[in-house]
Amino acid sequence: MRNVVVKDAEAAVEGIQDGQTVMVGGFGGAGLPTGVIKAVLDKGVRDLVVISNNAGSSGDDLSLWFGAKIVRKIICSYPRNAQQFAEQYRTGAVELELVPQGTLVERIRAGGAGLGGFLSPVGVGTVFAEGKEKITVQGREFILELPLRADFSFVKGQLADSLGNITYNKTARNHCAVMATAGETVAIEVDRIVDVGDLDPEAIVTPCIFVDRVYARSR
Amino acid sequence: MKPLSRDALARMVALHLPDQGFVNLGIGAPTHVADYLPAGSGVMLHSENGVLNVGPKPQEGQEDWDLINAGKSPISLKRGGSYFDSSLSFAMMRGGHLDVAVLGAFQVSKDGDLANWTTGDNSTPPGIGGAIDLAVGAKSIWVMMDHATKEGRPRIVERCSYPLTARKVVTRIFTNLSILDVTVDGLVVRALHEDMTFAALQKMTEASLLASGTLGTIKQDGTVVA
Numbered sequence: 001m002r003n004v005v006v007k008d009a010e011a012a013v014e015g016i017q018d019g020q021t022v023m024v025g026g027f028g029g030a031g032l033p034t035g036v037i038k039a040v041l042d043k044g045v046r047d048l049v050v051i052s053n054n055a056g057s058s059g060d061d062l063s064l065w066f067g068a069k070i071v072r073k074i075i076c077s078y079p080r081n082a083q084q085f086a087e088q089y090r091t092g093a094v095e096l097e098l099v100p101q102g103t104l105v106e107r108i109r110a111g112g113a114g115l116g117g118f119l120s121p122v123g124v125g126t127v128f129a130e131g132k133e134k135i136t137v138q139g140r141e142f143i144l145e146l147p148l149r150a151d152f153s154f155v156k157g158q159l160a161d162s163l164g165n166i167t168y169n170k171t172a173r174n175h176c177a178v179m180a181t182a183g184e185t186v187a188i189e190v191d192r193i194v195d196v197g198d199l200d201p202e203a204i205v206t207p208c209i210f211v212d213r214v215y216a217r218s219r
Numbered sequence: 220m221k222p223l224s225r226d227a228l229a230r231m232v233a234l235h236l237p238d239q240g241f242v243n244l245g246i247g248a249p250t251h252v253a254d255y256l257p258a259g260s261g262v263m264l265h266s267e268n269g270v271l272n273v274g275p276k277p278q279e280g281q282e283d284w285d286l287i288n289a290g291k292s293p294i295s296l297k298r299g300g301s302y303f304d305s306s307l308s309f310a311m312m313r314g315g316h317l318d319v320a321v322l323g324a325f326q327v328s329k330d331g332d333l334a335n336w337t338t339g340d341n342s343t344p345p346g347i348g349g350a351i352d353l354a355v356g357a358k359s360i361w362v363m364m365d366h367a368t369k370e371g372r373p374r375i376v377e378r379c380s381y382p383l384t385a386r387k388v389v390t391r392i393f394t395n396l397s398i399l400d401v402t403v404d405g406l407v408v409r410a411l412h413e414d415m416t417f418a419a420l421q422k423m424t425e426a427s428l429l430a431s432g433t434l435g436t437i438k439q440d441g442t443v444v445a
Contacts, residue, residue, distance in 0.1 A: 027268045027269075027287075027291070027305075028268075028284075028287055028291035029284050029287075029291075030268070030284060030285045030286075030287055031285075055344075077346070077347055077348050077349070078346040078347065079344045079345075080344065080346035082344070085344065086343060086344050089344045090342075096344060098345055098346070098347055099347075100347050100348075100349070100351040100352050101267065101305070101309065101347070101349035101352060102267075102308075102312060102313060102349060102352035103352070105304075105306045105309060106309065109306045120313070121313065121355050122313065122352050122355045122356075124355075124385075124386070125383065125385070125386040126351070126382065126385065126386075127382055127383075128347070170270070170283065170285040170296075170302055171268050171269050171270050171285060171286055171287055173304050174269050174304065174305050175304070175305045176304070177304040177306075178305060205304070
C-alpha cells in the first residue's frame with residue numbers, strides 16, 4: 001500500500017536545491033510548518049524564491065531564512081513587521097513581488113489546477129495592474145494574473161494518514177490547502193499520523209493524490 | 220469641540236451595520252467595531268484568513284493560535300461558524316457575497332477612490348494583504364477614519380495623492396465628526412457631530428460637501444439621533 005510517511009523534517013526537504021522555488025503555508029503562526037523551515041536552513045541551500053503570505057516576524061518562522069540570507073526573492077502579500085526581511089529589502093539584497101492576498105492564493109490555485117491564469121478585477125486602476133495584460137469581459141475590465149507553481153510546497157496540517165490524506169485545524173488551513181496542490185514535491189508537517197481509515201472522508205481537505213511526503217512533528 | 224473617540228466611532232459604525240449582514244472588519248480600528256455590535260443584531264463576521272462567524276476574543280489563557288483573525292489576534296468561533304481555505308475566503312470577497320466591508324483609510328476621494336495601503340514611504344517594505352480584495356468585492360465599502368490628519372490636513376479629498384487601493388468603491392465614510400455618503404452627485408453629509416456646523420466641516424474637507432435633507436446629530440458616545 002502507498003505510504004508517504006517520512007521520519008522527520010530533514011527527510012521531508014530531501015532533494016531541495018539552490019535557486020529553487022518554495023511555497024510555505026501559514027498566516028501568521030497558524031499553518032506554518034516550523035520544522036521544515038528549520039530543516040531547509042540546515043540543508044544550507046541558497047538563492048531561494050519563496051512564495052508565502054508573510055515574510056516572518058520573529059522566532060521560528062521565515063525570519064530565519066532572511067536572517068541567514070538564503071532568499072533571493074519573495075512573492076507575498078503582507079511582509080510587514082518582518083525585521084529580518086526589512087533589513088534585506090532595504091539593502092536591495094532581496095527582491096519583493098507584492099501580490100494582493102486573494103490574488104496570491106488564486107494564482108497558486110490556478111497553478112495547481114493546471115490553468116493558464118485567471119482574470120481578476122482586483123488591482124484595476126492601481127499600481128498592481130502595471131505591466132499586466134488587461135482583458136475586458138462583458139464590459140468590465142480585468143487583469144490577467146498568471147499561475148504560480150513551486151518545486152516544493154511546505155505546509156502544516158493537523159492529521160495525516162500514511163496514504164497522505166490531510167486534515168487541518170481551524171484557521172491554520174489558510175493558504176496550506178491550496179499550496180498543497182501546486183508543488184512538484186508536496187511535503188506536509190502534521191501533529192499526528194493516524195491509521196488509514198481513521199480519518200472521516202468528509203473531513204479530509206487535501207486528498208492524498210496531492211501529497212508526496214508527510215511527517216509528524218516530534219512533541 | 221471634542222471629536223469622537225475611537226470607541227465612539229466604532230460604536231457609530233456598529234449601530235449602522237445591517238441586521239444579519241455578512242461583514243468583514245479590516246485590521247486596525249475597524250476590528251473594534253465588533254465590540255459594539257448590538258446584542259441580537261445577527262451580524263456574522265468574516266475574516267479573510269478563513270473563518271465565518273467570528274466570536275469575541277477568548278479569555279487570557281484560553282487562546283488557540285490556530286484560531287486567529289486577519290490581524291493575527293486570537294478569536295473564538297460562534298455557534299454555526301465555519302472554516303475554509305483562503306481561496307474560498309477570497310471568493311466570498313471578490314464574488315460579492317459580503318454585505319459590508321469596513322476599512323480604515325489614509326484618504327478617500329469625492330468619487331469614492333480609496334487609498335489605504337501605503338503612503339509611499341519607502342523606509343519600510345509595503346504590505347497590501349487582503350484590503351484590496353475587500354475593496355473590490357464587498358457589496359458596500361465603508362471607511363472609518365479621522366476626518367483630518369493630526370496636522371489638520373484633509374483626508375477627504377478631490378483626488379487621492381497616495382497610491383490607490385481601488386477606484387470608485389467607497390460608498391460611505393464614517394469619521395470622528397460626520398457620516399458621509401458617496402453619491403453620483405457628490406459627498407452628502409448624512410450626520411454631523413453635535414458640536415460641529417456644516418461650514419466648519421466643509422473647512423476641514425477638501426472635496427465639496429452637499430447637505431442632506433435629513434441631517435442626523437452625532438452624540439459624543441457615537442449614537443446618532445434624527
